[in-house]
Amino acid sequence: MSLVGKFATVGGATLFSRVFGFAREMLMASALGVGPVADAFNLAFRFPNLFRRLFAEGAFNAAFIPLFSRSLEEEGEEGAKRFATEIFSTLLVVLTLLTVLAMVFMPALVTTIIAPGLSACVDDPGNPNAITCATRYEITIAFSRIMFPYLASMSLLAMVSGILNAFRRFFAAAVAPSLLNFALIGVLAWCWWVKADKTTIGFFMSWAVLVSGLGQVAMVTVAMRFAGFSLSIQRPRWTPGLKRLLVLAGPAAIIGGITQINLFVGQAIASFKPGAVSILQYADRPYQLPLGMVGVAIAVVLLPELARALKAGRLGEAQHTQNRSLEFALFLTVPAAVALYVMPEPIIRLIYERGAFDASSTVAVARVLGLYALGLPAFVMIKVFTPGYFAREDTRTPMIATGTSALANIALSLGLFFVMAERGIALATTLSGWINAVLLFEGLRRRGLWEIDRQLVKRSVMVIVSSLVMGGVLLVLLDRLSEHLAPGAGLHAEAAAVLVLVAVSMAVYFVAVFATGGVDRSMVLRMLRRPPRRTPGA
Template identity: 55%
Template sequence: MSIVKKFITVGGATLGSRVMGFARETLMAAALGTGPMADAFYAAFRFPNLFRRLFAEGAFNAAFVPLFAKEIEGGGKEAAKRFSEEVFGVLFTVLLLITIVMELAMPLIVRTIIAPGFEVGSEKYDVTVKLAIVMFPYLMCMSLTAMLSGMLNSLHHYFAAAIAPIFLNIMMIGALGYGLWTGADPLTTAWYLSWGVLGAGLLQMGVLYAGVLHAGMSIRFRRPRMTENVKRLLVLAVPAAVTGGITQINQIIGQMIASTKEGAISALQYADRIYQLPLGVVGIAVGVVLLPELARALRGGHLREASNLQNRSMEFVLFLTLPAAAAIWVLSDEIIRVVYERGAFNPGMTATVASILAIYGLGLPGFVMIKALNPGFFAREDTKTPMRFTMASVAVNCALAVSLFPFFAERGIATAEVVSGWLTTVLLFATLVRRGHFEVERALVWRLVRLVIAAGIMAAVLEYASIYTAPYIRPESGLLEQVGAVFALIGLAMIVYFGVAFAIGGASLGMIRRNIKRGAAPAAKSEDAP
């Protein structure tokens, strides 16, 4: 299967999850709006999500996958199974200890890290503490799920791992639907959601374990021991955890600052959900697929193939991300109105969230390129360099967020995240090129220039066309009218972008056909291959 077909497999499954995420957030906006219970729930949910990105997805995508793949090549599935069991024993024990400590320290954590702006003793503070206690074990479930996902990806079983997040949306939609159906108040609905999150974690872990069994492997618990393999994993995983969680780190910093303003946390979350759609479908798909493929090519000494994989990945992500970024910038107000503006979500909230979303749109290509560039380091078992760049990015984010928040409120926090994301992208790209690990093709550069022009023309057409669709997207218009108008704009955008891109040489049928038929150049060992 070609690299692009694998991207489509993972991206398609992720798209299904993100679409259900939209449905979830629409129900959330209707049930909670941007009120205190929405702030409390999102603040409590952000914390286990942060640790999930730090200790699970980031660490295992960067460290576990190359080592697991190496075990398969060196000793077959039996060696890989033994390595997985060693890691599982240590991971389970560490996660259990972390969960116990965090549960006991949750009041202190909420008032110092999660939401220092919440007044201690207030209902919002107390509810946040209780919801966080219920949801924190989700970290343990998702960390083990991430390990199982890494195994499946290394065994080239991508679909099960990609579709697992859909169960979180199913459980949360069920909780929200039940709350709306019974007329539950926001506090009760927040409780339903919290227990739904915990149930989803258990369900996802079960689904992924079944996937591993189906792939021909099983895992049993081993007494935790610091073997050489586990030590090597930890050496790679600690810096990779920081790198993989950069978005969540920046968001938790933004949340700490935003907690001083009523409704700011939930406003940022609603905008984040929209831009996570293209980021998840394109960026995560590329990151998940590219790492094991790149690691395999490098271990075999096929440097030309590795270079081709990186160029095709960059071409693919920007071909799809540039128009998405332009459309988000131009249509942010229309998107937020159609997706959220009903129930407790009023027009004033629409204006606030739309302004945040427009800023996130400017950062989307950078965020996606980070997902495509990090595997260039991780596949070479270099996790420290991206970590250093991440730390610099976090420092910039902190300084900008604190400086801009008093003047621009939530928009200042979004701006800080976007600037720090682009800084990371530039540092990663420049370092790979300087080291000779990313040989940029001249044809790729010219193609990307043409894609930028096509996206710019598309944005101008959308700006003009939105004047004519405005009467159909007003608050007093029906939902079907609003949805129809937005989809008409999206359809027009696709026609213009792809039409211009093909006309001026930004894309061609030959390019698409070539990428679908083969994901990499024929393997050729470089003269300086190890």
């Protein structure tokens, strides 16, 4: 299967998951709106979900795959199985201890890390029906305790997914997160049917997260068995392989999860303002769709491809793979960023504005989404640049770049939050993403690990020009369709207007990018004529 075909396989599975993620967020927004229960659930879920992104999309893909692939090549399947068993057994023990400690000390975690703003909460005496600060604190602790074991499930999921990816079997691991969306959609539909109150909905959603985590682990374990590989449990031992994994995985976790670290920091700061956490979360979902489709697909596929080319001494192939990956990323993410920046309000109104989610919530979330959109290309480029380091087992350099951008994000978030509220946090996240991307690329360029070819420069410029043309057309259409996009226009009118906006903007962009040579025509035609072949056993 070609490189683009592999991107399409993983990206398609991720798209499947993210589409149902939209449905989940739509139901949640309708049921909970922007309020204390939504804040409590999002705060509690963000902590284990942070580790899911760090491990599943960062540390294990970056550290485990090269080491596992080396064991497989040098020692055969038995040697690889022995190495994987060592890691799995140690991981299981550590995660069990971590979960027990977190459950015991959860009040301290909530106060200091998860939601420090709750300590500054003040009750509103003019609204006796509002949830009190004490209740907000209690349900945040309760939701966090229920969902924290999800962290352990996701770490084990990452372990098994790394094995599948090393065997070039990407589909099962990419589609497994859909189980979370199915579980939450089912719970929300049932709660709507029985007319449950908001707090009850929050509790049932928390349990659904935990159950879905166990289901995801079971799913990839079955896929691994079908691939002819299995793991066992033994007494944990300190081995050279484990030591090497920890040396690589620690920095890789920070590097691979920079987006989630920034969002986590932002939500912790946003907990000082009621409703701000939910606003950031609802804006994050549309922004994560293109990031997940393109960024995650590239991160999953590019690392093993680069590792194989470098170990075989095919440096020219490695350079070509890097340039084409960046070209592919920009081709899809730049127009998505422009569209999300130009028309965030119609998108948010169509997705969320119903039930407890009113017009004022739409405006607040749309403003945040527009700022997030400006950072979309940067965060996808981070996914392209980091495998260039990881494939060479270098985690120190990108860790420094990522640490610098994370510090910048904290400083900017603290400074901008008190000026722009949640919009300041979104802007800080975007700026720190660009800082990280520039530092990572400059590190590769200075060491001679990335040489930009003429084809990449030409096509990147044409992609930007084509996207700006598309943005101009969108502005004209937004003015012409304004009465169909206004609050109260009706779901059918809004949906039809947004559909027109999307269809016309896509047509304009693709005509422009083909006409200017901003994309490899033969690559697109091959994708259209021959669907990507699924990996056997995936």
